[in-house]
Amino acid sequence: MANGENAWLDWVRRQQRSARPAGLRLGIGDDAAILRPRGGWEIAVTTDLMAEGRHFRRGVDRPEDCGYRLAMRGLSDLAAMGAEPWMLFFSALWPQNEPPAWRRAFHRGLDQAAKEAGAALAGGDVSSGIQACFDILALGQIPRGQALQRDGARPGDRIFVSGQLGQAAWGRQMLDQGHIPQNPRERQALRRCRRPRARWELGQTLRGLASAAMDLSDGLSSDLDRLCAASGVHARIHETHLPVTGPMLQRKTFLDLALNGGEDYELLFTIPRRRLTDMPNGQDLSIPIIEIGEILPARRAGKPQRLWLETKNGQSQPLEPRGWDALRSHILL
Ligand SMILES: [Mg+2]
Known part of the structure; x- marks a missing residue:
């Protein structure tokens, strides 16, 4: 049981104690998170996949860097919209018998990126598979109507x-x-x-x-x-x-x-x-x-x-x- 899902989620939850930004009413530990955005603001939502052999290679990429980079991919999409980073949801497919040290190091990198951005890890999912695959869901807040979009460029700009x-x-x-x-x-x-x-x-x-x-x-x-x-x-x-x-x-x-x-x-x-x-x-x-x-x-x-x-x-x-x-x-x- 020590290496099972519950032990892993307990470890993840313990890492999160320090970060609790405004608007996170209920975080990791229940069936769903409850978020409360600022009045008059909109929420930008983006999701990004990272697959072993495709976006990183074990033995070449360090696990801390992979976790950090995954979070930054989501945070970069929020930046592109003009959003303030707010919440991250992290889902992982870990190879069976993955040493906990690799998982923890990955998680530390992800957590570091979240803290730099002032965002909190508010939930996610975990399962096992043949190769590692990760998903980051990133939420940001933007004053209503002020999101930056791709479709506004005009001749002369x-x-x-x-x-x-x-x-x-x-x-x-x-x-x-x-x-x-x-x-x-x-x-x-x-x-x-x-x-x-x-x-x-x-x-x-x-x-x-x-x-x-x-x-x-x-x-x-x-x-x-x-x-x-x-x-x-x-x-x-x-x-x-x-x-x-x-x-x-x-x-x-x-x-x-x-x-x-x-x-x-x-x-x-x-x-x-x-x-x-x-x-x-x-x-x-x-x-x-x-x-x-x-x-x-x-x-x-x-x-x-x-x-x-x-x-x-x-x-x-x-x-x-x-x-x-x-x-x-x-x-x-
Ligand atoms: Mg993008």
Whole structure:
């Protein structure tokens, strides 16, 4: 019984004692949680899966990092909506005979991310299976009518991203190759892969300012394509403006990671030209915020190309969405 469900849930419950945010009327331990949102606020809800062999690999990824990253995936979606992180629900399929140490370490990482965001773990489910698979359900609160959506970008709006792009994908390459980081830039990329920090503070400052926003989980080329599809617009980005990571000598490789690498968990957003002076200061938030391009009207004639990349030579070339595809991409198996 010591390693059974009840013992595990007791351990999980003991970890939660410190965190009890406003609005959690009833947490872990009953059949359902009871939440009470702030009056006049709406609730954003998102869910995200993480599967062994698909999103992490045992022996390569540390369990604390997996738990942390899972929570940040949900928190990043909340950030993209401009929501304040509030509650997390965590469901897990653990392999039978999984050593409790791996589970506990995973849980500690998840709990650390929740605490950083000021969110509480309010429930979930547990079962066993052949391979590990996890689900995070994240809830956030937003003042009524102020959620950031993907569908509001208009021609003339400027396109921005936070942070540096392609770091997580570079870190993932190092993990897969067993490469030990040799310099601060490599160490930072590995850290960003293992411990991405979702941008919920930035998301909240963009309420009432950004015309559209989303988080960068699958790679800029794919995510910008989705934002443009939702808004019914086209876009042009400038190669020389992109916050590409990595050494200049390998610029082409790192440009590819910036455009198509996933798991950056930065924010992509658009600002109307007349609001540019109201932009938040990236220094206050300790994150670089870079203007990378502009929204164009959708061309209907011929074979419309949605995304364009202006190269450093000033030429416009079509940009195809080549980021992570949940049903196609295989990076770990
Ligand atoms: Mg998202």
